[in-house]
Amino acid sequence: MSDKPQGELVCNANEIQVKQALRILIDDYPVAIVKDSMGGIHAIGDTCSHADISLSEGEVEGCAIECWGHGSQFDLRTGQPLQLPAYDPVPVFAVSLDGDDVYVDVTNVVNGASVQNY
Numbered sequence: 364m365s366d367k368p369q370g371e372l373v374c375n376a377n378e379i380q381v382k383q384a385l386r387i388l389i390d391d392y393p394v395a396i397v398k399d400s401m402g403g404i405h406a407i408g409d410t411c412s413h414a415d416i417s418l419s420e421g422e423v424e425g426c427a428i429e430c431w432g433h434g435s436q437f438d439l440r441t442g443q444p445l446q447l448p449a450y451d452p453v454p455v456f457a458v459s460l461d462g463d464d465v466y467v468d469v470t471n472v473v474n475g476a477s478v479q480n481y
Contacts, residue, residue, distance in 0.1 A: 368459030370468030376404060377463055384419035384428060389469045394456065395419035396465060397439055399426045405439040406458045406467040407475070412437075412444065412451035442475020 373387050373396055384397040386409050393409035395418050407428070409419050416432040423429075427445055429436045435449035442452040457471035 368461045368464075368466040369471065370457065370459060370466040372464055373406075373467050374465050375463050376460065376465055379404065379465075382423040384421070384423060386417060386419035387467075389467060392469055393417065394467060394469065395428070396458075396467065397423055397428055399423060399439055401426075403439075404458055404460070404465055406456040407437065407439060407442055408453040408455075410453070411435055411449060412453050413449035418453070440474065 371389050379385050379398040381398050382400055384395045387394050395407050395409040397405045409417050411418055411430040413435050414432050416430055418428050421429045421431045426439045427436045433448050436446040437453050442455040452475035454472045455474040457468040457473050459466040
């Protein structure tokens, strides 16, 4: 029997299409749950570091998401900006799967900016 995954149950993996994002709130903090081009699931802060725009409304290509407002792109694994005008990273959170259930732990920032920056 496995241990219960860390974090909060946020969705079922089947709710997210490949190359799509789902915006959720965890304790009033916006998080984008993203399925990359290969089907991997990522959790990143849903607010572009360049402007106050939801990243979950952007395009997903490969392992990056593009902000629809000004074209900044962020690596889903590291939160680092890949294209200007953004200079600052967005936080990337730990994701756990239990079957098809997706859990996100916003207390565990694995890469990118700290949550306190938002």
